[in-house]
Amino acid sequence: MAPGGEQAALRSTLETPSTTSGRRRLNRVDELPPFPEGWYFVASRESILRRKLIELTWLGEEIVVWSDRNGRICVAGAFCPHLGSHMGPTVGGVVRDGCLVCPFHGFEFDTSGACVATPNAPAPRAAKLKVYETREILGMIFAWWGIGGRPPQWDLPPEPPDGPEWSPMRSYTFRFRGHPQETAENSVDLEHLGYTHGYGDVEPVGTLSIDGAYLKSCFDFTSVRKIAGVIDILSDIETVTHVHGLGYSFVEIHEKTIGMDARMWVLGTPVDGTFIRLTLVTQAREIRKPRRFIVGLGFLPMKLRHRLMSRLLLLEEKRYVRQDVVIWERKRYRSPPRLCRADGPIGKFRLYCRQFYPEPTSQSRATAANSAQRFASGPGSR
Ligand code: FES
Ligand SMILES: [Fe+2]
Numbered sequence: 001m002a003p004g005g006e007q008a009a010l011r012s013t014l015e016t017p018s019t020t021s022g023r024r025r026l027n028r029v030d031e032l033p034p035f036p037e038g039w040y041f042v043a044s045r046e047s048i049l050r051r052k053l054i055e056l057t058w059l060g061e062e063i064v065v066w067s068d069r070n071g072r073i074c075v076a077g078a079f080c081p082h083l084g085s086h087m088g089p090t091v092g093g094v095v096r097d098g099c100l101v102c103p104f105h106g107f108e109f110d111t112s113g114a115c116v117a118t119p120n121a122p123a124p125r126a127a128k129l130k131v132y133e134t135r136e137i138l139g140m141i142f143a144w145w146g147i148g149g150r151p152p153q154w155d156l157p158p159e160p161p162d163g164p165e166w167s168p169m170r171s172y173t174f175r176f177r178g179h180p181q182e183t184a185e186n187s188v189d190l191e192h193l194g195y196t197h198g199y200g201d202v203e204p205v206g207t208l209s210i211d212g213a214y215l216k217s218c219f220d221f222t223s224v225r226k227i228a229g230v231i232d233i234l235s236d237i238e239t240v241t242h243v244h245g246l247g248y249s250f251v252e253i254h255e256k257t258i259g260m261d262a263r264m265w266v267l268g269t270p271v272d273g274t275f276i277r278l279t280l281v282t283q284a285r286e287i288r289k290p291r292r293f294i295v296g297l298g299f300l301p302m303k304l305r306h307r308l309m310s311r312l313l314l315l316e317e318k319r320y321v322r323q324d325v326v327i328w329e330r331k332r333y334r335s336p337p338r339l340c341r342a343d344g345p346i347g348k349f350r351l352y353c354r355q356f357y358p359e360p361t362s363q364s365r366a367t368a369a370n371s372a373q374r375f376a377s378g379p380g381s382r
Helices: 005-009 045-051 180-185 190-195 302-330 346-356 362-377
Strands: 038-044 053-058 061-067 073-077 094-096 099-101 115-117 134-137 140-145 170-177 200-204 209-211 214-222 236-244 249-255 260-270 275-284
Touching (some): 038 045, 038 061, 038 260, 045 140, 061 140, 073 134, 073 140, 170 302, 180 260, 180 275, 180 302, 180 346, 260 302
Antiparallel strands (some): 038 140, 053 061, 061 073, 094 099, 170 275, 200 214, 209 214, 214 236, 236 249, 260 275
């Protein structure tokens, strides 16, 4: 998709719950390896273009992200192959004419990762950045993280249909102690939907289906909660959740009484083996003929209705995630869990998850050990 346009409205904010503000680091992952293999959200195209050069800690790696003038985005390891400088903006790295320029001796790298110039000598051919494979879905940039650096083993789905009837995307990022398997497990943990979030009449629709790295789960529920204290819109909901690995969940939402369609992405990304970022992205479709009267909506021009709906959906989902975060931050992974009959298909979900932890190679063990050592003694991660 072309840069800018509809996706330019994708805005991002970052929340760090107060409970994570302390410096104390807990080894939060009890039995799960910290980094399941898969595609993980990096940043939106809009934020990459706006900030020019981004540095991040992502699955235990320090990475830099930028775009060239043709819109080609590069996600690369942050350390220079010359003499090892970090090339992030906080160290002095910049993007000049679409190339990343190292702050130490001025080597320049294009978006393929090749060194294309140095200030006083021909570019050494062997000087190449470690570049991660990327995919883009409606302006969201994902990169593949493979065990031991192995290439993608499966793909993300194609972009869902988009168009002017869909509101601009809105997003919000949480940061907390957690694991992407635990956050993804929410989509099949039907009991907590009522108990923790207060949903009513939670009913699974059909059975959970699994095809390789793709898992689909459908359920209906009711909710009489007023949104922002004004509108009781989420009253009779059908959801279809498409999970593609532990970093990408896409939820299609249909509200039956109004006839509103919305969708939400839930993107969990490990930071350093202790913390994760969880990004929520929402969009709502234009409501041309509401099936019933909605207080307040009638006064709004058509164009603004779906924007408001997307905003309200994000607001509501943020509230639900905050309820989950309190649990996620302090919970222990249980394997095997002692389930009851009312639980959703958690056992099936756990079997699905196994594929994302292939046998580590000796190389990936060494990488993980180095990474753990760095984070045990290093400065706070981003
Ligand atoms: S360390 Fe990057 S140019 Fe020397
Ligand atoms: Fe939840």
